Amino acid sequence: MTQPSEPASASTASIGALAALLAERTGQQLSSSRTWRIDVALKPLVAECGLATIEQLVQRWRADKDAAMGERIVDALLNQETSFFRDPGIIDTFAEAVLTRGKGGLRLWSAGCAFGQEPLSLAMAFAERGATAEVIATDVSPGALARARTSRYSQFEIQRGLPVTRMLRWFEQAGSDWVAVPALRAHISYRRHNLATDPPPPGRFDAILCRNVLFYLAPVLRTQILSRLADAMRPGGLLMLGAGETVIGLSNRFVPSARFRGFYELAPVRACQSSLGSATASG
Structure with missing residues (x-):
């Protein structure tokens, strides 16, 4: 044949x-x-x-x-490469940093959530610390979101980044797959969103994760998106980018965090205005 x-x-x-x-x-x-x-x-x-x-x-x-x-x-x-707790320790470190703002009423945005492993990782990290956090998970891909909403993963996917203790605590076996428990899924809402064109989801966020998305975009678009992310944050909010991404040279709305290494903080309004004034004067 x-x-x-x-x-x-x-x-x-x-x-x-x-x-x-x-x-x-x-x-x-x-x-x-x-x-x-x-x-x-x-x-x-x-x-x-x-x-x-x-x-x-x-x-x-x-x-x-x-x-x-x-x-x-x-x-x-679209590149939908993702895994649970991607980059060892960084989600847990991020959760600890965000929790300095308190343990209740927290709002998080997982932008470019792909198949849902990142928002589920966030929900696990906060729940394990006795905190409640509303997670808004967005992606431009309807196919990725359809999968993310099921919270269903193969044995291979579930083992990428999840130790057995977390897997058994937060997932239930369904045939050869694993599905997140309802108590975990209840903290996450999924919606389609295009970072390049759409305004941020309604409300303000304590922290935003936008990992491994910006480096696929032109610099001018990165600047525009960073401005939208800043507009969507509460004062002092935290931003997590991918390991190879930065705000330097693209935005004065964020500054490297002096308290939490590897993350960015929303710059105080005064600092942004001062920077803009200096640029205007030099021009």
């Missing part, structure tokens, strides 16, 4: 069209070092649509002006 052939790699023209689609819908830039992901990410969609090549997928999307197909392509191209 003849096996189906692998979809051919995308041409330069198709790569350009796909990169433009991704940037238009999400603001993410598909750099030359990341174009290899196109073949890997789109092969399942090519097969599902009964097509032979990525070229044919692009041609169908463009010829039919199919908005739903465009959304599915973007969804596939």
Whole structure:
């Protein structure tokens, strides 16, 4: 029996069209070092649509002006790499830092939550410290959010970052999968949100996690997003970015935290105004 052939790699023209689609819908830039992901990410969609090549997928999307197909392509191209308590110790350290503000009435925003491991990690970290925190979890991908809302994970996914004690405390086995207990899920609400275009969710937050999202964006867009994040924070709020991300050179609304290493604090209004005044004077 003849096996189906692998979809051919995308041409330069198709790569350009796909990169433009991704940037238009999400603001993410598909750099030359990341174009290899196109073949890997789109092969399942090519097969599902009964097509032979990525070229044919692009041609169908463009010829039919199919908005739903465009959304599915973007969804596939997004990097949803995540795990529980990603980067050892950082979620627990973040929880300890936020808890200096008190143990009740805390509001957290997990921006770019992917499949939900980050907001669930936050809920676990705070609950284990006897604190209550409302977690708003957002993502631009409807597919990722649909999975996140189930709070259901494979054995492989559940073991990434979760020791057995946490796994057994906060998850129940469902066949070969594991599902978060209702008491944990009750603290999280999921909603679709595009960091590049949408205003922040309503209300103010004590802390925001926006990890490993900004480095896919152009500098001008990073600055705009950081400004929106600052607008969404309560005074003295904490911001956590990814290990390779920074606010330096992009925003004066945040400053490196002197109290909590590796995090950023919302700068006092006076400091922001002083910085802006200095810039105006020098101009």
